[in-house]
Amino acid sequence: MPSNSFADRLGEHVVLTEGERTALQLLDDRERAVRRGGALCRENDAVADFFILKRGMLMSFVILNDGSRQILRFILPGDIVSLSTLAYARATETISALADSVVGMFDRSAMARVLRDHPRLYAAMMALDQVTRAALSDRVASLGRTSARARVASVLLEIRDRMRRLDPAFPTSFALGLTQEEIGDATGLTAVHVNRMLRQLEDERLIARAGGCVTLIDEARLVRAAHYVDRMTGVDLSWLSSPS
Amino acid sequence: MPSNSFADRLGEHVVLTEGERTALQLLDDRERAVRRGGALCRENDAVADFFILKRGMLMSFVILNDGSRQILRFILPGDIVSLSTLAYARATETISALADSVVGMFDRSAMARVLRDHPRLYAAMMALDQVTRAALSDRVASLGRTSARARVASVLLEIRDRMRRLDPAFPTSFALGLTQEEIGDATGLTAVHVNRMLRQLEDERLIARAGGCVTLIDEARLVRAAHYVDRMTGVDLSWLSSPS
DNA sequence: CGTTCTGTTGATCGAACTCAACTAGTGTGG
DNA sequence: CCACACTAGTTGAGTTCGATCAACAGAACG
The missing domain is CATH 2.60.120.10 (Jelly Rolls)
Incomplete structure (x- = not known):
């Protein structure tokens, strides 16, 4: 569940x-x-x-x-x-x-x-x-200091990580639910260039694509390429538990 | 005071x-x-x-x-x-x-x-x-969707607005307190290009510069060029005053 | 008085944009 | 049921904005 x-x-x-x-x-x-x-x-x-x-x-x-x-x-x-x-x-x-x-x-x-x-x-x-x-x-x-390739990769990783946190069974191969134009509007790129970056990531065997679905093939390399950090890991609210 | x-x-x-x-x-x-x-x-x-x-x-x-x-x-x-x-x-x-x-x-x-x-x-x-x-x-x-010129202009406006809010007497002509490299690191640009954009804003008579000081000459046009919004205006905490 | 930092300007390069053309899928209404 | 429109994706060619590289000037500084 x-x-x-x-x-x-x-x-x-x-x-x-x-x-x-x-x-x-x-x-x-x-x-x-x-x-x-x-x-x-x-x-x-x-x-x-x-x-x-x-x-x-x-x-x-x-x-x-x-x-x-x-x-x-x-x-x-x-x-x-x-x-x-x-x-x-x-x-x-x-x-x-x-x-x-x-x-x-x-x-x-x-x-x-x-x-x-x-x-x-x-x-x-x-x-x-x-x-x-x-x-x-x-x-x-990401917008200020990373390449188009890194920004696109980081969107893929972000969606996957956040979905998986909601549902640990979230598959490695999944539908993004975003058009390339939407990815572009999130990353400050044009839809055309997003398309080229996706193709490049595919050519580099970092991801695979089939029928609107993306598969993250080499996650470690993808994380490095994207300079990605999962911000849910590292959360510490323990100080709230101490007697107030 | x-x-x-x-x-x-x-x-x-x-x-x-x-x-x-x-x-x-x-x-x-x-x-x-x-x-x-x-x-x-x-x-x-x-x-x-x-x-x-x-x-x-x-x-x-x-x-x-x-x-x-x-x-x-x-x-x-x-x-x-x-x-x-x-x-x-x-x-x-x-x-x-x-x-x-x-x-x-x-x-x-x-x-x-x-x-x-x-x-x-x-x-x-x-x-x-x-x-x-x-x-x-x-x-x-700003980083995702505006030009280098707009980003540099918006840093100038932000600093000026926030300083003026602290001190209504804050002068129109002021020392930024930032190097061009720092402006670049805030706007996702190189120091060299920040320099060129400052010169351009100067050539367009939007700002003036003298001895490390900046003067915002045509503020209205600068605001438009920067797509700038002052986020302190519009704050409304009145709901906190109602009986809890 | 060299050294370092900041600013300035020119020349060249490259990443991403723009424009354009084409494909495939998806309705949708006549 | 098919012609048409519309959306999303793909690819190529040419352009542009901002980066890179390089050189130099002035100020600050130990």
Whole structure:
């Protein structure tokens, strides 16, 4: 059984009390479905909600004035989507669905209740958010200082690693769920060049491709080529367990 | 009097109680000075502390295996430096000083005390951290989808805006405090090309330069050229003030 | 007073972009 | 049921932006 709820994710790092567990279950009191291509919210929308992805896959991106798109992150089940709502009344990014998806929703008052009734849980949620920040930092380094080949490789590795963490049985050969244009918008490349880089990785026997599926053949070399770091490994929330 | 403490920064967005104010004053119980060029902590160091910059200027960066450096953010007085300590026992970035600096320090147990005794304050700290995340997102978009000229312009604007927020009297003509190599490491460019872009911006009468000082001549055009967004404008923590 | 650091400029190179053409799959509506 | 449109992927040719290499000037510094 794949673990794809936020509670399970948290549970990997801190031992949750029964009360915390039920609080999490009651947290996202509403649900919303989004079709592939649909938007959950748009940049600059007035947004007062937080979302947790339950099923499917989302992405967040911004559109620049020249019309080009930069994908900021991919959002997988168990991820909290819109923590920027903590500081902004309007969305700083557009969230849209890469696959048919379902999100759980809750508002700021629900967040305030968690803070009041389960401060340790609140702290754990904020702490885990640092993981996405670390991933965002990695993306900055990737865009600023690595080659197109490395950037494409790192997207492949990121998706695979995060999927496998949700489901240890996630296969070595898998459908990315991204078009080459989407990979390009995440890596700051054109779709055409993404295509060439995929071909190159294939020619180098680092990956194989067949019918829309990718296989990571030589993972060790791929990790080196991509300068990839898995940011979930290394998480340590043990300080939250000490008596407060 | 420039406002450069974290308490003042928070105070711009939420009304702090007397108790919260004193808690903040007592928070960073230790101080540490770092000379220009010195490191506060290195990537992968075991770090259990949080830092708040009191005076000076820091940067955070990572070094890739090929030796190239990517600067992730510039840290100005009042910024909390190392919130990744919330989730990681080891530093994910190197922090070093761009100018002679002084930081206040506190550890995880102090953070836990804030959470216990002043949960609203804790929430405000976490919320404000979303601003740096938004800035990091902007940097991703900048690196992925804008020209060298735009990226250099956006560094100029960012430094100026953040300095002016600390000190409304911050002059239009100012010393950046960054070498061209540092600008390059922040923007994913070489020092040589940064130089050319500065010259181009100068030729276009968007900026002027004299003796290490920069003047932003045509700010409106510069903002457009850089696709720049000031992420402090738009912050809304009002939901924290409602009765919890 | 050499040495190192930072900035500047020119010449050349190469990685990634642009434009264009073509294929294959997938609807979809007449 | 098929013609047509539309999307995603693929490949080639030519272009461009930014990198690399190199040389030099001025400032800072021990």
